[in-house]
Amino acid sequence: MKQETRGTGAKKAFPKEKVDLHAHSILGNFSSSALSFPYLVPVFAPVSFPAPEYLFFSPGFLQLDLNIYREPMIKALIKEQSEDLYRLIKKVHFDGKYYRIKSVRSGEWEHCWDLAVRVQFFGKLQGLAFEPERVVSRKYRKIIYRFLILVNPHELWDKELVERVWNIQERIEFLIAKILFHECIHVLIFLGKTLPSGFGQTDFFLEFSEMLEFANSEKLCPESCGVKSHLRNLAFLSPDFPESSGEKPDRVPELYEFLIHEKYSIKKTDQAFGLSWSNRKVSRNYAKMAALKMGPCPDSGKEGWEKEVLRLKRDLKNLYDRIDENYGSFL
Structure with missing residues (x-):
């Protein structure tokens, strides 16, 4: 029907x-x-x-009906802010199909990156950039990374956004462009990590690498040490890794990088599109997310887990504040 x-x-x-x-x-x-x-x-x-x-x-x-958005207008909004991100999505249609965004040859192997973008309502997260699928073809000497980005414009009725962009079509386009901008930064940074040596990197990758190095430096102690300590405590509280299973894998560096990654992407997106998030809001959202990435809230000891998340949120805000004080050197 x-x-x-x-x-x-x-x-x-x-x-x-x-x-x-x-x-x-x-x-x-x-x-x-x-x-x-x-x-x-x-x-x-x-x-x-x-x-x-x-x-x-x-x-x-x-x-x-999300189909009222105009794809060229969204790409134009992104192009105004970043040529690097525009080149990333220039040939990509938002239909969920994979499109080749980059291909380089290193020795006997060809390295390829494919990207799919889909716009749909799916939950409370604005967007998701999934960890890429890695496909190796020894027959054709190809290594292919396949990225999927989901864009969820569920905050269409946010008061600040409505006041800024009254027209519903333009508001959808602005919101999709903002979310896609943020998620594409994640893709560019991962692309930079997998790019063979000798090929040029984007400013996004270089800036993020510098920020991550700074976030791991002694200059940011005790804030960084506090965040890592809370992540470590949450790992021990996680029911996914019982003591009887042997040594727990150390996910603290991975999740600490995730928290810096999000801080960088949010900061760059705010600079480009406005509607900024405070460090209090960012730390509240991503402290909980990092805790859940470490493992689900345990049935027993729930109160201790929640207190540790609150401590993580507090120290994460302080860490983000310290990064902001020095952020000018990363631009």
């Missing part, structure tokens, strides 16, 4: 059974690591309310 289209740019919601099938298809496209993350529940944001509830909508709700 075809959907009934209305002149407001909204579509009548699917019948309930079709909603369930559509949600199942979205869920099936997430990687196993994404499915384990508690925020990644495939949900739909009804446009009936200024502040959408993140629930499956009932058949009576109207769902915004």
Whole structure:
């Protein structure tokens, strides 16, 4: 049955059974690591309310037709802020299909990077850049990295955004461009890590590398030491690694880099598009996320786990404040 289209740019919601099938298809496209993350529940944001509830909508709700956005306008917004990021997505359509974004030859091997971008409502996270799939073809002497970015413009009715961009079409385009800008920074940095030696790096990769080095330096103690200590404590509290299983893998450096990675990407995105997040908000969101990446909240000892997350949030804010004091040297 075809959907009934209305002149407001909204579509009548699917019948309930079709909603369930559509949600199942979205869920099936997430990687196993994404499915384990508690925020990644495939949900739909009804446009009936200024502040959408993140629930499956009932058949009576109207769902915004995301197809009203203009892809060239989104790319133009990104191009205004960064030629590097524009070149990354220039040939990529936002249809969930993979497009070749870079290819270099090093010795007998060709290194390729593919990117897929999909725009959809799927939960409470603004966007996701998944860890790339690595495909090695010995027959064709190719190493291919395949990235997937999901863009979720669920904050369409944010008060500050509505006041800034009143037109609904332009607001969607602005929000998608902002989220995509942020996620593409993650892709560029990972691309820089996998690029064979001898090839030029982007300013994003070089700036982030400098910031990460600074964040690991003695100049940022005791803030950095406090953050790492709380991450280590959360690892011991995690039920995923019981003491009887032997030595726990040290994920502290990985998660510390993740926290610096997000700080850098958010800072660059705020500079480009405005609507900035305070360090208090960033530390609150990402302290909890880092804790969950370390492992789920234990059934026993939940109170101790939550207190440790609060301590991590406090020291992470202090760390971000110290980075901001020195951020001018990274631009």
